[in-house]
Amino acid sequence: MMRDTNLTRRRFTALTATAALSTALAGCSGSGGDAANAADGGEGDATTAESTAEPTTESGGDGGSGGGSAPQFDGWFDNVDNYDGVTDETGSSTVTVTVGAQANGGAFGYGPAAVRVSPGTTVVWEWNGEGGSHNVAAADGGFESELVGDSGHTFEHTFEETGTYKYACTPHETLGMKGAVVVE
Numbered sequence: 001m002m003r004d005t006n007l008t009r010r011r012f013t014a015l016t017a018t019a020a021l022s023t024a025l026a027g028c029s030g031s032g033g034d035a036a037n038a039a040d041g042g043e044g045d046a047t048t049a050e051s052t053a054e055p056t057t058e059s060g061g062d063g064g065s066g067g068g069s070a071p072q073f074d075g076w077f078d079n080v081d082n083y084d085g086v087t088d089e090t091g092s093s094t095v096t097v098t099v100g101a102q103a104n105g106g107a108f109g110y111g112p113a114a115v116r117v118s119p120g121t122t123v124v125w126e127w128n129g130e131g132g133s134h135n136v137a138a139a140d141g142g143f144e145s146e147l148v149g150d151s152g153h154t155f156e157h158t159f160e161e162t163g164t165y166k167y168a169c170t171p172h173e174t175l176g177m178k179g180a181v182v183v184e
C-alpha cells in the first residue's frame with residue numbers, strides 16, 4: 001500500500017516537474033498549470049522527479065484517448081498521404097526528419113510527417129537527395145531553410161516553446177509535402 005502510494009506520487013511528481021519546466025521555458029503553458037501548482041505541495045522532490053521524468057514512453061493512456069486524428073492540425077494533413085499519426089519522440093534531445101521521403105506521388109514527403117517532442121528538442125531535417133529541391137518553411141514564418149536538393153544537407157531548429165508548428169516545402173506544399181512538430 002505504501003509502495004503504491006509512493007509510486008503514484010513519484011509519477012505524479014514527474015509530471016508536475018515536466019509541466020513546471022514547460023511553464024518556465026514557455027512562459028505560458030495554457031493547460032495543466034493549475035494542476036501542477038495544486039500538486040506541487042512537495043518540498044525537495046524536484047531532483048528526484050528530474051531523473052524520473054524520462055519514462056514517459058508509454059504515455060497516451062492519460063490524455064490521448066483519441067490517438068488517430070489530430071484536431072490541433074486543423075486540416076493541415078488532409079492532403080498528406082504519409083501522415084500516420086504523431087510519432088512520439090518526447091524525451092529525445094534530437095530528432096531527425098527525412099526530407100524527400102516517398103509520399104504524395106513521389107519523393108515529396110517529410111518522414112515522419114508529424115513528431116511530438118519535448119521543449120528544448122532540436123529537430124534536424126536531413127535531405128535524402130530525392131524529389132528535387134525542397135525546403136522546410138514554417139507556416140508562421142518562424143523558421144525557414146534554404147531550398148536545396150543535395151543529399152546530406154541538413155537544417156535544424158530548436159523548439160523551446162510548447163505549441164504546434166506546421167511547416168511545408170514551398171514548391172511542393174500543394175502536393176502535400178507538409179509536416180508538423182508538436183512541442184509539449
Ligand SMILES: [Cu+2]
Nearest residue numbers: 133134169172
Ligand atoms: Cu519539396
